[in-house]
Amino acid sequence: MNKRMKYALINGHKQEASPSLRGICQFCEAIVIAKCGKIKAWHWAHKSKKECDHWWENETEWHRDWKNLFPQDWQEIIHFDELGEKHIADVKTNRDWVIEFQHSYLKEEERNSRNTFYNKLVWVVDGRRRERDSKQFFSSIQDGQCLSNTPFVHEVDLDNSRLIKEWSSSKHPVFFDFGEESELWYLPPVVNNNWRYVYSFSRSDFVSLLKDSAIDQEDKFWGVLSGITSSLVSWHNNKLQRIKNQRRAMMRPRNRYKRRL
Numbered sequence: 001m002n003k004r005m006k007y008a009l010i011n012g013h014k015q016e017a018s019p020s021l022r023g024i025c026q027f028c029e030a031i032v033i034a035k036c037g038k039i040k041a042w043h044w045a046h047k048s049k050k051e052c053d054h055w056w057e058n059e060t061e062w063h064r065d066w067k068n069l070f071p072q073d074w075q076e077i078i079h080f081d082e083l084g085e086k087h088i089a090d091v092k093t094n095r096d097w098v099i100e101f102q103h104s105y106l107k108e109e110e111r112n113s114r115n116t117f118y119n120k121l122v123w124v125v126d127g128r129r130r131e132r133d134s135k136q137f138f139s140s141i142q143d144g145q146c147l148s149n150t151p152f153v154h155e156v157d158l159d160n161s162r163l164i165k166e167w168s169s170s171k172h173p174v175f176f177d178f179g180e181e182s183e184l185w186y187l188p189p190v191v192n193n194n195w196r197y198v199y200s201f202s203r204s205d206f207v208s209l210l211k212d213s214a215i216d217q218e219d220k221f222w223g224v225l226s227g228i229t230s231s232l233v234s235w236h237n238n239k240l241q242r243i244k245n246q247r248r249a250m251m252r253p254r255n256r257y258k259r260r261l
């Protein structure tokens, strides 16, 4: 498939498509042609069907809207790992967070190879691509256990939601986007047998935490995520302790009863 992108190089400078321009793909250096129609957002398309970055997912409006929330020079960034392998990141922040906006389905091996390639990766997953996902996701919350109302945190059985199950082994943070005006749903990388936690996360906080972390200050986004992880871990440990105590309490009366006999 011909890969579509928002940016291409013209005289070495990153530029958006405008009518009758030709540019160079920043990734594979092939010629790309500006496509400036009325239906799709203006973009660059490869002239030939040459294989570009095979990880690159064609830009949808959903991708474009997300990318546009971040500064232009953070969008469509070539990222190299230590071995020299390269891929295009949708967004890479000044704190080296790579944000991947995932619309299409990714096989587990592909998810894993990206999880390994990037050190600081955040997934934003389009929860509206498959029809049943959002219904299933929200009913799994209904069936789960509420840990807190503000912020809204729920413990959910991962077998009740295909989307959660697919993303449940990610070692990097995952955010589901169901198109709600103000909320994203954070799936923290905290494992608890068959249970996972979902955390309602303000859309605007997500963007501002990633955008407004000055280099000389602490990484705000990381700070918030670590806080969530440690509160979930301690909540989980308290729960285990409660279960233990309940078991002990259940043992006691029976013993007394036996003695009286």
Ligand SMILES: [Zn+2]
Residues within 6 Å of the ligand: 003, 025, 026, 027, 028, 029, 030, 046, 051, 052, 053
């Ligand atoms: Zn290319």
